[in-house]
Amino acid sequence: MSADTSTMDSTERTRALLTTAEPRRRRVDRAMTVLIWGAFALAMVPLVSLLWTVLFNGAGRISLEFLSYSMRGIFGGDPSGGIYHAVTGTLIITGWAALVSVPIGILVAIYLVEYGRGALARSVTFFVDVMTGIPSIVAGLFAVSLFTIFFGPGARFGFMGAVALSVLMIPVVVRSCEEMLKLVPNELREASYALGVPKWLTIVRVVLRTSVAGLTTGVLLAVARVIGETAPLLVAVGVTDSINFDAFDGRMMTLPVFIYRQYAQGLATCREGQEGCVADIALQNAWGAALTLIAIVMILNIAGRLVNRWFAPKLR
Amino acid sequence: MTTTDSPPAPAAPVRRRRSSGDTERGFSRTFRWIATGSGALILATLAAVALFLIVRAWPAMTASSAELADAVPRYPDDTSFLAYVGPLVFGTLLAAVLALLMATPVAMGIALFISHYAPRRLAQVLGYLVDLLAAIPSVVYGLWGIAVLAPAVGPVWLWLNEYLGWFPLFAGGASPTARVLATVSVVLAVMILPIITAVSREVFLQTPKLHEEAALALGATRWEMVRTAVLPFGQSGVISAAMLGLGRALGETMAVLMILSPGFLYSFNILQAAQQQTIAAYIALDFPEASGLAVNALIATGLALFVITLAVNMAARAIVARRKEFSGAN
Amino acid sequence: MAQRIDVTDVNIYYGDFRAVEGVSMTVDPKSVTAFIGPSGCGKSTFLRTLNRMHEVIPGAYVEGKVELEGVDLYGDDVDPVAVRRNIGMVFQRPNPFPTMSIKDNVLAGVKLNNRKISKSDADDLVESSLRGANLWNEVKDRLDRPGSGLSGGQQQRLCIARAIAVKPQVVLMDEPCSALDPISTLAIEDLIQELKKDYTIVIVTHNMQQAARVSDRTAFFNIAGTGKPGRLIEMNDTATIFSSPAEKATEDYVSGRFG
Ligand SMILES: Nc1ncnc2c1ncn2[C@@H]1O[C@H](COP(=O)(O)OP(=O)(O)OP(=O)(O)O)[C@@H](O)[C@H]1O
Numbered sequence: 034m035s036a037d038t039s040t041m042d043s044t045e046r047t048r049a050l051l052t053t054a055e056p057r058r059r060r061v062d063r064a065m066t067v068l069i070w071g072a073f074a075l076a077m078v079p080l081v082s083l084l085w086t087v088l089f090n091g092a093g094r095i096s097l098e099f100l101s102y103s104m105r106g107i108f109g110g111d112p113s114g115g116i117y118h119a120v121t122g123t124l125i126i127t128g129w130a131a132l133v134s135v136p137i138g139i140l141v142a143i144y145l146v147e148y149g150r151g152a153l154a155r156s157v158t159f160f161v162d163v164m165t166g167i168p169s170i171v172a173g174l175f176a177v178s179l180f181t182i183f184f185g186p187g188a189r190f191g192f193m194g195a196v197a198l199s200v201l202m203i204p205v206v207v208r209s210c211e212e213m214l215k216l217v218p219n220e221l222r223e224a225s226y227a228l229g230v231p232k233w234l235t236i237v238r239v240v241l242r243t244s245v246a247g248l249t250t251g252v253l254l255a256v257a258r259v260i261g262e263t264a265p266l267l268v269a270v271g272v273t274d275s276i277n278f279d280a281f282d283g284r285m286m287t288l289p290v291f292i293y294r295q296y297a298q299g300l301a302t303c304r305e306g307q308e309g310c311v312a313d314i315a316l317q318n319a320w321g322a323a324l325t326l327i328a329i330v331m332i333l334n335i336a337g338r339l340v341n342r343w344f345a346p347k348l349r
Numbered sequence: 350m351t352t353t354d355s356p357p358a359p360a361a362p363v364r365r366r367r368s369s370g371d372t373e374r375g376f377s378r379t380f381r382w383i384a385t386g387s388g389a390l391i392l393a394t395l396a397a398v399a400l401f402l403i404v405r406a407w408p409a410m411t412a413s414s415a416e417l418a419d420a421v422p423r424y425p426d427d428t429s430f431l432a433y434v435g436p437l438v439f440g441t442l443l444a445a446v447l448a449l450l451m452a453t454p455v456a457m458g459i460a461l462f463i464s465h466y467a468p469r470r471l472a473q474v475l476g477y478l479v480d481l482l483a484a485i486p487s488v489v490y491g492l493w494g495i496a497v498l499a500p501a502v503g504p505v506w507l508w509l510n511e512y513l514g515w516f517p518l519f520a521g522g523a524s525p526t527a528r529v530l531a532t533v534s535v536v537l538a539v540m541i542l543p544i545i546t547a548v549s550r551e552v553f554l555q556t557p558k559l560h561e562e563a564a565l566a567l568g569a570t571r572w573e574m575v576r577t578a579v580l581p582f583g584q585s586g587v588i589s590a591a592m593l594g595l596g597r598a599l600g601e602t603m604a605v606l607m608i609l610s611p612g613f614l615y616s617f618n619i620l621q622a623a624q625q626q627t628i629a630a631y632i633a634l635d636f637p638e639a640s641g642l643a644v645n646a647l648i649a650t651g652l653a654l655f656v657i658t659l660a661v662n663m664a665a666r667a668i669v670a671r672r673k674e675f676s677g678a679n
Numbered sequence: 680m681a682q683r684i685d686v687t688d689v690n691i692y693y694g695d696f697r698a699v700e701g702v703s704m705t706v707d708p709k710s711v712t713a714f715i716g717p718s719g720c721g722k723s724t725f726l727r728t729l730n731r732m733h734e735v736i737p738g739a740y741v742e743g744k745v746e747l748e749g750v751d752l753y754g755d756d757v758d759p760v761a762v763r764r765n766i767g768m769v770f771q772r773p774n775p776f777p778t779m780s781i782k783d784n785v786l787a788g789v790k791l792n793n794r795k796i797s798k799s800d801a802d803d804l805v806e807s808s809l810r811g812a813n814l815w816n817e818v819k820d821r822l823d824r825p826g827s828g829l830s831g832g833q834q835q836r837l838c839i840a841r842a843i844a845v846k847p848q849v850v851l852m853d854e855p856c857s858a859l860d861p862i863s864t865l866a867i868e869d870l871i872q873e874l875k876k877d878y879t880i881v882i883v884t885h886n887m888q889q890a891a892r893v894s895d896r897t898a899f900f901n902i903a904g905t906g907k908p909g910r911l912i913e914m915n916d917t918a919t920i921f922s923s924p925a926e927k928a929t930e931d932y933v934s935g936r937f938g
């Protein structure tokens with residue numbers, strides 16, 4: 034290349050063009066990049082702080098005794114007793130809620146994917162979405178309104194809470210199961226029809242069988258979603274300090290409500306030098322129960338994701 | 350699928366449209382009815398929720414103010430039912446709107462981070478981390494709000510009140526314990542971050558590559574590309590995401606119940622204690638001890654909450670539905 | 680002001696996959712250079728390395744030297760944003776911004792660079808760019824309507840107007856006519872002849888006649904087989920490529936006896 038002056042000139046001019054650091058635009062771009070990374074970092078602050086706080090405050094209280102005793106007959110600053118009644122209550126009520134919601138939810142999902150056409154399907158889709166936004170306390174009020182009409186104004190029992198949770202859980206189950214059923218390729222259905230298998234059997238044997246891992250994931254995530262609900266259980270199930278396995282008779286304690294009640298109890302009054310009296314025992318109980326609850330929720334979440342990763346057939 | 354549409358041939362005999370119902374025999378037909386019935390059950394459930402709430406709220410809505418003042422604790426004398434619900438509705442909206450104002454910009458940042466800024470391999474995992482925020486039970490948020498957040502923000506509120514007290518929201522003195530609406534709104538903002546993020550992320554990811562590349566090829570920086578191609582495309586999606594978040598914040602109970610020191614005023618002083626209360630927290634606080642007409646009154650406030658959230662959610666979903674088919678939003 | 684491009688020993692990668700290897704060529708200023716070759720041989724990939732659009736794909740990178748008037752585009756002190764501003768690009772499918780009016784589409788690139796353009800300057804620029812893209816007469820009455828309301832050919836010319844509104848040195852076009860009808864195609868070909876007076880133009884095309892009609896020089900790319908990298912086989916004056924190419928593969932391809 035000849036190095037005469039005009040070439041040099043145009044090279045320099047081009048270099049100037051291509052390196053124009055337009056400082057304002059670059060600065061704006063940098064600033065926005067920092068802000069956007071910052072937004073993410075900001076969201077991690079409460080997550081980390083919360084998990085650490087719960088672990089730090091709750092770990093000390095967790096023991097075999099704490100997990101295997103109820104609060105029956107425990108008063109004031111007495112550091113014995115535990116959350117057994119609340120854990121069983123939570124499992125029983127959530128179990129009933131799942132028992133109600135899962136079949137309905139899966140059937141609705143089947144309806145939407147396999148049969149749904151026209152106005153009914155459209156409105157079902159729409160209102161399932163709207164239902165995901167029902168406030169949990171309203172679901173609790175609904176259960177109370179429904180059952181007190183039949184059982185009198187004082188009625189409070191586990192199944193009422195299960196119904197309230199179902200109102201919250203069904204739309205979640207429908208949504209995730211619908212996604213899973215949609216993933217089943219049409220060729221599989223058609224292959225089954227071609228063998229002369231009737232539609233319902235195709236759905237049960239082919240569609241559900243193929244997507245069972247995904248459905249399990251959806252159900253587990255839905256359970257994780259409602260197992261921490263407090264407000265509907267507070268109004269519909271009430272509280273108790275004792276163990277109750279019967280969802281159809283009497284009040285029941287649940288973990289989230291237990292956390293709230295212990296927190297609301299505040300400090301116990303201990304006389305000076307009193308043996309076996311821990312002033313902030315209620316708060317410790319609350320943190321211990323919170324750690325237990327978060328552990329359950331996280332296990333459900335992780336199990337849900339792993340089930341899908343490990344057992345889902347490779348469809349694509 | 351199973352209907353056979355043929356091009357209208359002239360003078361062809363009227364074709365019998367075969368709907369799939371005709372070809373189903375035996376249990377298949379029953380199964381179709383079971384599935385369809387379940388679908389209808391959804392609509393019935395929603396209707397039942399509305400119906401039972403109305404039935405149980407009715408006595409309170411029709412009772413005289415004297416009766417109500419007798420039965421309901423904290424019922425102001427000589428006021429109509431609306432005047433009783435009014436401050437609660439106000440408090441609920443104020444807390445939720447403040448939470449929304451804080452959460453939406455951050456959520457959009459996170460959504461952009463995951464869709465356009467984060468390293469590809471990490472993006473999904475980082476998305477899970479944000480979703481974890483949604484998995485934490487609200488009662489635990491309440492505990493954390495009291496134990497960690499309130500002490501942390503207390504000095505900030507005092508500072509705001511002292512130096513920016515001329516601004517209406519920060520007026521009226523700040524509570525040193527920070528059990529105030531401002532703290533509640535921060536917690537609510539954290540709680541609704543995941544849903545706003547999830548929905549916005551989905552729309553941002555749908556931005557056509559074509560438009561992004563068009564912007565880049567014009568010499569746009571990454572942020573300018575986001576501004577010219579991604580944000581205009583995602584606008585309506587972000588709006589509906591924010592409304593979904595608003596719906597969540599309106600109905601949130603436990604965090605408010607545990608943190609807020611309640612009052613029943615139309616007050617904008619969010620740093621001051623004993624000013625506002627939200628419907629959900631009010632119900633949760635009083636319901637366990639209520640009886641008689643008080644129960645009806647509480648259910649009536651619940652009905653007000655139901656109507657508000659229903660309207661917000663329906664509007665949000667209608668916007669989402671108007672943008673094409675679009676999933677993953679719950 | 681149009682400028683020359685010198686490419687030396689360029690290898691182009693998508694992650695581990697080497698899509699194009701060993702390309703060296705010179706693109707003359709104020710001329711039209713056509714890239715032809717079978718599908719998948721890396722024409723688009725190569726074209727996108729000329730304005731650093733390749734690297735916006737995650738994992739994609741380039742080895743070698745691409746010089747604009749002696750300045751290495753991949754040099755350390757070079758800003759990719761400035762490169763793309765000076766080397767404009769028109770895509771295979773017309774892609775006006777759907778949320779913007781015709782006018783705003785034309786101004787989109789300018790507004791990025793210069794926020795405070797006066798109204799009259801903006802109007803002048805819109806008119807001159809649209810005239811430059813032979814679109815002015817068709818849209819002058821509806822400048823405030825959305826750009827997506829135009830026909831495909833008009834949209835493509837709008838994209839060209841948008842590209843030349845920022846006054847680039849070079850305009851790259853990736854199969855700009857493949858989504859268009861013959862009449863729109865002719866309109867764009869005429870436009871290319873016009874633009875050549877001011878800009879250096881590189882165009883990718885699958886249409887031999889088009890390459891023969893519009894270009895001054897033609898580069899033929901080929902690929903040995905799927906999964907192999909594409910290579911530049913031959914580059915010469917268009918007349919030579921189509922009448923007496925040096926390589927057998929080129930002759931087969933341009934005469935339609937390919938494969
Ligand atoms: N985003 C991408 N990621 C990975 N590989 C890609 C990507 N885009 C293109 N390729 C590969 O690079 C090679 C060259 O592709 P390119 O699009 O450049 O071909 P082309 O010559 O433009 O083809 P066509 O004439 O069909 O447009 C092909 O093997 C293609 O599969």
Ligand SMILES: [Mg+2]
Pocket residue numbers: 722723724853
């Ligand atoms: Mg191509």
